[in-house]
Amino acid sequence: MDEHLADILASVHPLEPIELQLPDAQGCVLVEDVTVPVALPPFDNSSMDGYAVRTADVSGATAEFPAVLTVIGDVAAGSGALPEVGPGEAARIMTGAPLPPGAEAVVPVEWTDGGSGGGAATMMSPAAAAGRDGASGEVRVFRSAEARAHVRPRGSDVQAGDLALKAGTVLGPPQIGLLAAIGRGRVRVRPRPRVVVLSTGSELVQPDEQLNEGQIYDSNSFALTAAAREAGAIAYRVGAVTDDAETLRATIEDQLIRADMVVTTGGVSVGAYDVVKEALSSVGDEDEPGSGIDFRTLAMQPGKPQGFGSIGPEHTPLLALPGNPVSSYVSFELFVRPAIRALMGRTDLHRPTVRARIEAERPLSSPAGRRQFLRATYDERTGTAAPVGGPGSHLVAALAQADALIVVPENTVSVEPGTEVDVILIG
Secondary structure (H helix, E strand, O other), X not given: XXXXXXXXXXXXXXOOOEEEEHHHHOOOEEOOOEEOOXXXXXXXXXXXXXXXXXXXXXXXXXXXXXXXXXXEEEEOOOOOOOOOOOOOEEEEEOOOOEXXXXXOEEEEHHHEOOOOOOOOOOOOOOHHHHHHHOOOOEEEEOOOOOOOOOEEOOOOOEOOOOXXXXXXXXXXXXXXXXXXXXXXXXXXXXXXXXXXXXXXXXXXXXXXXXXXXXXXXXXXXXXXXXXXXXXXXXXXXXXXXXXXXXXXXXXXXXXXXXXXXXXXXXXXXXXXXXXXXXXXXXXXXXXXXXXXXXXXXXXXXXXXXXXXXXXXXXXXXXXXXOOOHHHHHHHHHXXXXXXXXXXXXXXXXXXXXXXXXXXXXXXXXXXXXXXXXXXXXXXXXXXXXXXXXXXXXXXXXXXXXXXXXXXXXXXXXXXXXXXXXXXXXXX
């Protein structure tokens, strides 16, 4: 299994960088250092709704002996021309608005009468009503303020020339917000890979369709498409392909135009109708080293039959997974997810692994010579993992309850309750 994964990762290389607009860059990996072109915030601004004042004018102000100041105008966020605050004057100011010249601090509106001539205000009167409600043009201030009180200094977030984000950063919502705040509308990133997922099997029927005798619903393509999106890819699901080698080969070739990776499920074992093996065993280019699909039997359970290689003129990576639902999903987590993240240029390729104690009523058995992955629920509080369902690779209901995989090494055939093991967190 380790050799198979190593071969996959050695063959998968990060996608070439492109420039994307911010909404399209979410989830992508930045390939350049981004420096701050202008300070943030770009000017001194108020952190409160209140009044911009000179500190000398409100020194010693109390509720009994308030400072009475002449209101010279409003300063709103986005204001252009600013009034100058002189001795004995104040300007109404809104949160985020630039501090006007002459002002040294901001007193919150709750420290004033709001221009009403009464007691402490609870809010600022609307701009349309300010002229009527504050006819005297005065405001009473009931508390003193130190210099720079309630003022956000220019550059207090980041200074011009600072490193905003370094190459290798994964762009999530906060990073997208920072880029927008410093005026960057486009960035160079490695794009999210396009992954095409298709199931094979003449017995497969799409959900909402009528099941006939011997048929089952196609769950793999839905589960793995969702898993590919959760891993960071742009995923396309193709409806199940019947057990016909020519049809499958043609379907895959048609999909290559929109694929950075192809994932198939089913048809990789040793049966007479294992169509993926039949269709893809001879697609390699003899003149191109490493091309074609190599089918292998791995020392693991579930997921013993696997295939990997490249296909088409662009040598698009293709991973062929087994068809049983649990086998395909476990195989995705162990092989496909790391490959997707390698295409993205990420360094955190694998799910986190923790040590946990087995919580079970009886020993867990495991086949000799195979690394087994048992579905489980993990309790972070107690540090325990409890198996859910049996080892069968068709038990989808148990998989839906699991948020972890218990790892039983190849040379272990029985695990006693209370034993500490590696657990892969998939939830």
